[in-house]
Amino acid sequence: xxxxxxxEFVVIGWDHHKTAVDIRERLAFSDTEAENMVAxxxxxxxxxEAVVLSTCNRTECYIVGNAVEAACFQALSECRSIPVTSLQxxxxxxxxxxxxxxxxxxxxxxxxxxLGEYQIVHQLKNAWALSSKSGYAAxxxxxxxxxxxxxxxxxxxxxxxxxxxxxVASIGVDLAKQIHGDLAGKRLLVVGAGEMAxxxxxxxxxxxxxxxTVLNRSQERARQLAIHHVEHITIDTREWSELESCMxxxxxxxxxxxxxxxxxxxxxxxxxxxxxxxxxxxIDLAVPRDAESSITDVDNAFLFNIDHLDTIVSRNxxxxxxxxxxxxxxxxxxxxxxxxxADNELKDLIKAIISQHTATAQAEAQALIHKMDxxxxxxxxxxxxxKRLANKLANPLLDMVKKYAxxxxxxxxxxxxxxx
Numbered sequence: 001x002x003x004x005x006x007x008e009f010v011v012i013g014w015d016h017h018k019t020a021v022d023i024r025e026r027l028a029f030s031d032t033e034a035e036n037m038v039a040x041x042x043x044x045x046x047x048x049e050a051v052v053l054s055t056c057n058r059t060e061c062y063i064v065g066n067a068v069e070a071a072c073f074q075a076l077s078e079c080r081s082i083p084v085t086s087l088q089x090x091x092x093x094x095x096x097x098x099x100x101x102x103x104x105x106x107x108x109x110x111x112x113x114x115l116g117e118y119q120i121v122h123q124l125k126n127a128w129a130l131s132s133k134s135g136y137a138a139x140x141x142x143x144x145x146x147x148x149x150x151x152x153x154x155x156x157x158x159x160x161x162x163x164x165x166x167x168v169a170s171i172g173v174d175l176a177k178q179i180h181g182d183l184a185g186k187r188l189l190v191v192g193a194g195e196m197a198x199x200x201x202x203x204x205x206x207x208x209x210x211x212x213t214v215l216n217r218s219q220e221r222a223r224q225l226a227i228h229h230v231e232h233i234t235i236d237t238r239e240w241s242e243l244e245s246c247m248x249x250x251x252x253x254x255x256x257x258x259x260x261x262x263x264x265x266x267x268x269x270x271x272x273x274x275x276x277x278x279x280x281x282x283i284d285l286a287v288p289r290d291a292e293s294s295i296t297d298v299d300n301a302f303l304f305n306i307d308h309l310d311t312i313v314s315r316n317x318x319x320x321x322x323x324x325x326x327x328x329x330x331x332x333x334x335x336x337x338x339x340x341x342a343d344n345e346l347k348d349l350i351k352a353i354i355s356q357h358t359a360t361a362q363a364e365a366q367a368l369i370h371k372m373d374x375x376x377x378x379x380x381x382x383x384x385x386x387k388r389l390a391n392k393l394a395n396p397l398l399d400m401v402k403k404y405a406x407x408x409x410x411x412x413x414x415x416x417x418x419x420x
Contacts, residue, residue, distance in 0.1 A: 009099040009144060010068055012091060013060035015111065019090040026080050029054035031130055037061075037079060038136045044071045049141045053127040055120070057112070062103060064140045069093050097339050103144065104331045107152030109161070115320065116161040117170075121152055144338075151334040158330065161323040171309050172283045173203045176252050179281045179302055184208035189250035191215050191243065191264070192257035197285055200254050213238055215246060216257075247272035253282045255290040264291035266298060273300045283309075353397055361390035 014027055029037060034052040041050040041063065049064035061072060073091075077084045094102050105111050109120050128145045131137035137145070155161060173183075180186055188209045190197055201212065213236045238246055247253060247269060255264055264282065269291075273280050284291040284305040295303040365386035369379045 008064070008066045008068075008095055009140070010063040010065060011060055011094045011099040011102050012063065012069060012072055013058060013102075014087075014091050015058035015060075017111070018092060023082065023086065023090050024057070024059065026082055027054070027059040027076070029059065031126070034127065035130050035134060037076070038131050039134065040075050040079065041072060042136050044068065044075065046071055049131075049136060049138055051127050051131040051137050051141055051145070053106075053124060055123050058106075060106070062099075062141060062144070097335055100144065100147075100338050101331065101335045103148045104151045104334055105328075107148040108155040108327055108331055109152070110155075110324065110327055110331070115324065116156075118156070121149065124149065124152075147334065147338050151331055154334075155327045155330050159323040159326045161320055161327050170203055171312050172200045172254070172304075173207055175283065175302075175304055176204060176281055177207070179279050180251055182208065185210050186252060187211040187213070187250040189213050189215065189246050189253045191253065191255040191290065192286065197254050197256035200283065200285065204252065204254075209252070210234060211250075212236070213246060213250060215240060215243060244268045244272055247280060248275045251278060251281065253280065254285065255282065256285040257290050259286070259290060260288065262290055262292045264295070266292045266294040269295050269301050270298045273298060276300065285309075350398060353394055357390040357394040358387070361386040 014024055016024070029052055034054055037052050038050045041047045041052075041061065044065075046068045047063055047065040051062040053060045053062070061076075063072060073084050073087050076082070077087055102111070103124075106120060107124055109115060109117050112120055124145065128137055128141070132142070176183055176186070183204065186209050188201065188204055188211065190201060190212065205212070211234045215238045243263075253264070257263060264284070269280065269282070278300075280301050282291055282295060282301065282303045284303065287306055289305050291303055291305065293303075293305075295301055362383075365383045368386070369375075369382050372378075372382070374382065
């Protein structure tokens, strides 16, 4: 953006680790809102580049600037009508190497609610693209995002961190694949409409489930769950009295009601699967349980309750500890390399300044020697005088470069003026 601010990477964020859901909800940005927020940041004199990432679990502002936190908090406060103190108390602010480390951890899904999930990569790319197209992510954030996404790819390729699922919802998807294979075209029935059921629905739709039927005693709640996915699949809402016929028609049943006693009866399941050619998978996410335990005795019906899923999650979390450690080592190596690259750029600039002044001194000395028609000791004296003059002229510039090494305007002007 051409403003003379310090080159300092800053991350200001709110996520599921630190921030209450009501604040996260108020800080959620659509793509258009994120673009507008980035534009507001870059109108601040202290900010030269910005990207806003907004997902269901986090909102993060990636900033290039110096001493930007207070101004950015104020801008967000005014935009979302949230007191600055509330924003500050539940946020995290990181700078330089800590900020670089954080975005690399995010890209590697080490900060995700579900370790190893891949969706965050697409979300980062989208946030970056939104700022880039408007010129708000340029030289510095482009380099940072490219490095972070490269590290994320390295982690996914060189560790098994994404192999062992660590959420109930993602385990449910794996079980569905084991029983039904490819989920493309499969039909999903949701009984009840709890938060965990909604997350499981999202995972299953991402894997190709094409039809969703919601059955709930509250038709309004059923419609609310279904409407989230109306653009992606065929959806339907059914009456509670149609439960048994729905089990005949669907391949996967997720149940998550608040009923005090089981609502999925073994006899009803037995009658339903008798009319089916393919297995019926039942995932019971309710506490107390929605499905009678005797369903496990029904041929062609597979039942997994929350205890089964939690056991698998716990086992997978222990299996992935080694992979998390390996991923963190990859990230740390990348952070050191990224920061060292900035140091090397400074060294290259200093080298270029010295080289150009030396070359200029040598050229002027040779011209003066030729004009004076001198040689020997006199020529050496001319060379020495020009070299000393070049050093005296270069030293203030070198001191300024070292002193203001993190100032974008200083470094960029110097880099343009002293290209080797």
